[in-house]
Amino acid sequence: MxxxxxxxxxxxxxxxxxxxxxxxxxxxxxxxxxxxxxxxxxxxxxxxxxxxxxxxxxxxxxxxxxxxxxxxxxxxxxxxxxxxxxxxxxxxxxxxxxxxxxxxxxxxxxxxxxxxxxxxxxxxxxxxxxxxEVVAQLLVRRHSDPLERLTPREREVLGLMAEGRSNTGIAETLVVSDSAVAKHINSIFAKLDLPAADGDHRRVLAVLRFLGASPA
The missing domain is CATH 3.40.50.2300 (Response regulator)
Known part of the structure; x- marks a missing residue:
C-alpha cells in the first residue's frame, strides 16, 4: 500500500x-x-x-x-x-x-x-x-430527532459504528454477543427511518445522520 x-x-x-x-x-x-x-x-x-x-x-x-x-x-x-x-x-x-x-x-x-x-x-x-473524542463530543451535542428515539445503549453502539468498528469490534468493546449488537443496529436503522438496503450502506447513512451531514 x-x-x-x-x-x-x-x-x-x-x-x-x-x-x-x-x-x-x-x-x-x-x-x-x-x-x-x-x-x-x-x-x-x-x-x-x-x-x-x-x-x-x-x-x-x-x-x-x-x-x-x-x-x-x-x-x-x-x-x-x-x-x-x-x-x-x-x-x-x-x-x-x-x-x-x-x-x-x-x-x-x-x-x-x-x-x-x-x-x-x-x-x-x-x-x-x-x-x-470526536464521537464523544457528538454524543453530547446531538440531541435532536430522530436521535432522541435511541436508547443510551443504541447511542453507544452508533458511536462505535461512527468510529468505524465492525459488529465484532463493537461486541468486544461492549462485552456482549454479536447477535445482541446486530439487534441494536437493526433497531437503530428502524428508528432513524433508514429503509432496508445494503447493510454497509445503511451503516454509513446512520453515521451521516449521527454527524448531521447529508450524503453527496
Whole structure:
C-alpha cells in the first residue's frame, strides 16, 4: 500500500513516515502544504493520503479542502485527516463528500501506534475511522430527532459504528454477543427511518445522520 503524507511540522512528518512504514505502507511522498499534496497525489495515485487539517499558508482548513479535491478527483485514494483539536464539522464535510475510505483522527492518536495503524488500514480498505473524542463530543451535542428515539445503549453502539468498528469490534468493546449488537443496529436503522438496503450502506447513512451531514 502506497501513501502520501501532508504535514507542515517536520518532526511529526518524519514520525508519520516511520509509523506508516512500520505498518507496512510505502510512503511515496511527504510534503508540507496542500498544493504539494495535490501534486504528489496526482503524480503517485497513492492508496492513502494522510493529511493535516491546518497547513500553510493560512493554517485554517487547507488540508480539508485538499482532501475534498482528492476524493472528487482520485476517488480510489483513501483520505485520513489529522487534527490537533476536535473539529467534528470537518469529519462531517469529508463524510458528506464520500461515504467510504475516509477518516478523521486526532494527532495524539499517533502515540498509540497499533491503534493508529489499524485505523489507517481500515480506511485504506474502504472503511471509516472517526476519533473517539470526536464521537464523544457528538454524543453530547446531538440531541435532536430522530436521535432522541435511541436508547443510551443504541447511542453507544452508533458511536462505535461512527468510529468505524465492525459488529465484532463493537461486541468486544461492549462485552456482549454479536447477535445482541446486530439487534441494536437493526433497531437503530428502524428508528432513524433508514429503509432496508445494503447493510454497509445503511451503516454509513446512520453515521451521516449521527454527524448531521447529508450524503453527496
Amino acid at each position: 502506497r501513501a502520501v503524507i501532508a504535514e507542515d511540522s517536520v518532526l511529526l512528518r518524519v514520525g508519520l513516515v516511520k509509523v506508516l512504514e512500520m505498518g507496512g505502507f510505502q510512503v511515496v511522498a511527504a510534503v508540507g502544504d496542500a498544493e504539494a499534496l495535490l501534486t504528489a497525489v496526482e503524480e503517485h495515485r497513492p492508496d492513502l493520503a494522510l493529511v493535516d487539517v491546518r497547513m500553510p499558508p493560512g493554517f485554517t482548513d487547507e488540508g480539508v479542502r485538499a482532501a475534498l479535491v482528492i476524493r472528487r478527483s482520485w476517488p480510489r485514494t483513501a483520505v485520513v485527516l489529522l487534527s490537533q483539536y476536535v473539529e467534528e464539522r470537518y469529519a462531517a464535510d469529508l463524510l458528506a463528500a464520500n461515504t467510504s475510505g475516509v477518516g478523521y483522527l486526532l494527532k495524539e492518536r499517533v502515540a498509540d501506534v497499533g491503534e493508529f495503524v489499524a485505523a489507517v488500514r481500515r480506511v485504506t480498505d474502504g472503511g471509516t475511522a472517526l476519533d473517539p
